[in-house]
Amino acid sequence: MLENLDVLVLDDEPIVGKRLKAVLGKIGCQVETFTDPLRAFDRIAEKQFHIVVTDIVMGEIDGIQVLERVIEKWPQTKVIMITGYAMMAMARRAMERGAFDFIAKPFKPEELRAVVTRAAAELEPRVVKVT
């Protein structure tokens, strides 16, 4: 279980946020979901999340911009990119900009949990209790 792990999930499809909240809630994460990148930016400005899970293709503001905003404000935060339009060039671009991982949709709940667990393991040991 991952205790005290704050996760922000951003995806313009509400159903995705709802599902991921349930998936990550099962391993003890405190999840806040957003469908609007601007509202997510406001929240990111006021709170440091341990992990941000963001969609890439979302209309005017894309996931790469979200990644850059998060890394600029909170360099320790691990950003996991998810997309239904995965391509190798996109994966490289995300990694180059500092993403922790890049996952293609659809994915299995355990795949995301495994990546979040690995991300948590790289955070400051005192921040998150991994049991």
Place this chain on the structure above:
Amino acid sequence: MADGSGSSGATSVTIFSDLGASGTEIATEVGRALGFRLLPWEDLCQSAATLYEVEPKIVRQAFDLASLLGPSDAARQRGMAYFQAALLGQLMQGGVVYHGPSSGAGVSHQVRIHVTGDATVRARRHAKQHGLDPRAARKAVKASDSHWRWWSEKLARPVPFDHVVQVDHVEPDQAADQIVELARERRFQPTTYSTQQLQQMELAGRVRAALAALDPTLQVKLDGQTVTVRMVTPRKPSDRVVQQIQRTAEAVDGVEQVKLQLVRDVVGSFIGTGR
């Protein structure tokens, strides 16, 4: 895990070098600096042959020059199926520097390098390295360039290189430093997506190799653990052939379901030669 990336896979480097470009020296140094296993083309041909219980020449013919007495297209495809399956297996393990022809997998955590240089400079280096007459070295470089140009255009999957190293003005150790620096960049670190894609390619590669002795022209596509085998044929294959393909593909470790897709080869059917 490598360099803070999220995937459990590992980066690999593939180096294709032109004759006289000190490719072996560079690949060896890259492997040493990164702590990666060095995998020369000859060794990979040998291990592919061992893995699929064929003569090494069966694998090597995938790279032979086209000529009247050379291998048929089907023989080349068969050799390539074994070779590619072995290469993908190595790339999936990660932490490897492969030195030789082939475009590899085209995943984001495979760094694809071409080591080249001016033909005159390479001929000089080749002559010095092997104690050859300069004219013979020039001829060898020209023939090699022409062969690999033909091979890349006709037979290799067109995956662009990530970086081209020009050895005209750099020493092999400097060229190796460039590659090592590149391989450590975050953009070449594995992701969950690229690792899964490579796993799919590796499984498809093993299925293609298993089917190569039956029909090396069969195309294999994978969706999860479901394999689709595409057969382009001028006439409907017999039930025996279909069952054999089905059984062979199903026997490959990791395959759960096999679908056979038959596509009528109208031209082959019309001219009556088949494939």
